[in-house]
Amino acid sequence: MPERTTSLQDIYAAQGVCFGCGPANECGLRIKSRPQGENVVAIWTPEKHHEAFEGVLSGGIIGTLLDCHSNWTAAWALMRAAGADHPPCTVTAEYHVRLLRPTPAGGPVTLSARAVEVKGDRAIVEATLEAEGKVGATCRGTFVAVKPGHPAYHRW
Amino acid sequence: MPERTTSLQDIYAAQGVCFGCGPANECGLRIKSRPQGENVVAIWTPEKHHEAFEGVLSGGIIGTLLDCHSNWTAAWALMRAAGADHPPCTVTAEYHVRLLRPTPAGGPVTLSARAVEVKGDRAIVEATLEAEGKVGATCRGTFVAVKPGHPAYHRW
Numbered sequence: 001m002p003e004r005t006t007s008l009q010d011i012y013a014a015q016g017v018c019f020g021c022g023p024a025n026e027c028g029l030r031i032k033s034r035p036q037g038e039n040v041v042a043i044w045t046p047e048k049h050h051e052a053f054e055g056v057l058s059g060g061i062i063g064t065l066l067d068c069h070s071n072w073t074a075a076w077a078l079m080r081a082a083g084a085d086h087p088p089c090t091v092t093a094e095y096h097v098r099l100l101r102p103t104p105a106g107g108p109v110t111l112s113a114r115a116v117e118v119k120g121d122r123a124i125v126e127a128t129l130e131a132e133g134k135v136g137a138t139c140r141g142t143f144v145a146v147k148p149g150h151p152a153y154h155r156w
Numbered sequence: 157m158p159e160r161t162t163s164l165q166d167i168y169a170a171q172g173v174c175f176g177c178g179p180a181n182e183c184g185l186r187i188k189s190r191p192q193g194e195n196v197v198a199i200w201t202p203e204k205h206h207e208a209f210e211g212v213l214s215g216g217i218i219g220t221l222l223d224c225h226s227n228w229t230a231a232w233a234l235m236r237a238a239g240a241d242h243p244p245c246t247v248t249a250e251y252h253v254r255l256l257r258p259t260p261a262g263g264p265v266t267l268s269a270r271a272v273e274v275k276g277d278r279a280i281v282e283a284t285l286e287a288e289g290k291v292g293a294t295c296r297g298t299f300v301a302v303k304p305g306h307p308a309y310h311r312w
């Protein structure tokens with residue numbers, strides 16, 4: 001049960017303010033991503049103002065969830081590949097969201113992601129967003145560990 | 157000066173609640189997209205909680221802005237192609253965001269989009285997000301006019 005473990009964000013970036021995943025951003029989405037085998041999983045519940053129209057989750061919020069969750073999945077994969085004890089600070093290079101059907105906004109959604117390629121300083125991550133038992137959206141993105149001097153180098 | 161005209165959202169969807177573009181969503185981004193020649197332009201100013209980390213705009217917010225702005229660009233293009241007096245209700249099929257550099261969050265950003273292909277019920281739109289004179293992100297997406305029976309059919 002992934003909810004019973006501490007999330008990657010709370011372990012490695014408790015002071016993070018990112019709109020999508022910063023535990024310290026009170027107006028943010030504050031997703032909690034937890035490793036579960038080879039996947040990373042997050043369960044998140046929308047608020048009313050996250051809708052696109054009545055009862056349906058905004059595609060931009062869906063993209064934000066998938067982007068941040070995938071970025072953490074990449075950071076975790078890069079950490080494991082390096083045998084490090086903490087994740088590198090990663091940023092999104094690009095992400096591609098496919099919206100397969102309207103995603104109901106009345107209850108929790110489940111994000112599930114996996115690094116499908118890890119090479120050097122970057123990871124390619126594939127992710128899904130599921131609600132009421134159906135995959136509403138998929139995402140594939142590239143995430144990069146930044147070097148010293150990049151403004152994100154100390155993001156967590 | 158596009159700010160002096162009424163936005164597409166305010167003309168055609170004043171009661172819209174979409175997180176990204178609904179004029180009636182007080183917690184939303186409330187972008188205002190205005191035709192300007194063949195392009196559609198929006199100028200939007202971030203709030204502090206839209207950051208990814210200190211001084212830099214969240215990639216998820218960037219995607220949300222580009223998605224909603226491109227969707228309105230598609231609706232407007234489809235309206236013009238059909239010779240209609242109001243836009244069809246459109247939804248996002250897919251969008252691909254490329255983040256070229258960190259986008260400063262301390263001032264306004266400019267979204268600019270153009271339909272590069274309009275065919276039947278769908279449009280392909282390319283868009284950029286610029287801040288402090290530099291393009292920070294680009295987006296290419298496919299947007300579709302929904303049919304009667306789709307939950308978005310009466311979204312505006």
